Amino acid sequence: MRNLSKTIFFSLLVIFAFAGFANFVVPQLQPAPPPKEEVLDLSAMTMDQFVALGGRLVEGKGTCTLCHNEVGGRAPPLIEAVALTSERLADARYEGSASDSESYLYESMLEPSAFVVAGFGKAGSGDTESPMPDVSGGSIRMNEAEILAVIAYLQDMGGEEISVEIPEDAGAAAEEEEEDGEGREPFATVEEILDEFTCGACHMVAGEEGDLGPDLNAIGSARAHDYLRRAILDPNADIAEGYEADLMPDDYGEQLFAGELEMLIEYLAAQQGEP
Ligand code: HEC
Ligand code: HEC
Numbered sequence: 001m002r003n004l005s006k007t008i009f010f011s012l013l014v015i016f017a018f019a020g021f022a023n024f025v026v027p028q029l030q031p032a033p034p035p036k037e038e039v040l041d042l043s044a045m046t047m048d049q050f051v052a053l054g055g056r057l058v059e060g061k062g063t064c065t066l067c068h069n070e071v072g073g074r075a076p077p078l079i080e081a082v083a084l085t086s087e088r089l090a091d092a093r094y095e096g097s098a099s100d101s102e103s104y105l106y107e108s109m110l111e112p113s114a115f116v117v118a119g120f121g122k123a124g125s126g127d128t129e130s131p132m133p134d135v136s137g138g139s140i141r142m143n144e145a146e147i148l149a150v151i152a153y154l155q156d157m158g159g160e161e162i163s164v165e166i167p168e169d170a171g172a173a174a175e176e177e178e179e180d181g182e183g184r185e186p187f188a189t190v191e192e193i194l195d196e197f198t199c200g201a202c203h204m205v206a207g208e209e210g211d212l213g214p215d216l217n218a219i220g221s222a223r224a225h226d227y228l229r230r231a232i233l234d235p236n237a238d239i240a241e242g243y244e245a246d247l248m249p250d251d252y253g254e255q256l257f258a259g260e261l262e263m264l265i266e267y268l269a270a271q272q273g274e275p
Pocket of ligand 2: 066067194197198199200201202203212213214219223228231232235236238239240243244245246247248249252264268
């Protein structure tokens, strides 16, 4: 007991000593007014960093590699897009308005149907309609700075001189991209989950018009919970008839929180089609 009160007394002494020191000895800092406007030093972003940002966007937010990858064969390889530009522009079917690789890549991302690479059009469209979504809209929603970063990356990959200039808001795009990569909080609604994991780029679901996978608007009347769970966690376990294997990403199990997976399954199970 004596020891305890000694300890307490000593602790209080130490606390008072520090408090006194802080109050009377250390000069008080005047809180500085917050800076009026955050000034981003844009000259600080080098072309190398801009290109690297583009590379991360292709795999991350842009979800380009969902379709443009080695396995699926559902989209042409992006690395060749620059080298093939002149061939595309000279194609008799070309009706777009691009004149060089920068404008062709730009057009390809915002108006995919302006020119559809032969053999890659939507089924039955005779290569007039592209299954690729406009990357500035829908669930991908890239802004201008992000699109330019992707173009810089593709030009660099394709071994061409980079013609895009680093835009003013590149710093903000890079910052946002960095935040996206950090650990995240679980999403609260199923709409956010569908949006973030771009299910609608490939499926008709929640108003999106994806065309590479089965229509999910009535999936609940055809498939039970267990099937839906397996379809998300292990897409190649059952291949929906008429669709290709190896196309749906197989790492949702690692990316989704358990509660999010349950929300998705409940949502899909409730999709009974048009009443
Ligand atoms: C849902 C699948 C899908 C996604 C996601 C997608 N693409 Fe595509 N993309 C395609 C398909 C299919 C084609 C071929 C048909 C066409 O020409 O539009 C294509 C064509 C292209 C072309 C023209 C290629 C050429 O050889 O002429 C470019 C460039 C391109 N995509 C860039 C991108 C970029 C960059 C992203 C990400 C920001 C992206 N795509 C996301 C499916 C997709
Ligand atoms: C890159 C395209 C792509 C994306 C992105 C994608 N899917 Fe798929 N999905 C497919 C394809 C192709 C199939 C059909 C082949 C198969 O069964 O694996 C499929 C099959 C399914 C099936 C089974 C349908 C059936 O009738 O058997 C479900 C359920 C499903 N996807 C849900 C989702 C959900 C939920 C997401 C988002 C978290 C998602 N998919 C994202 C391409 C995609």
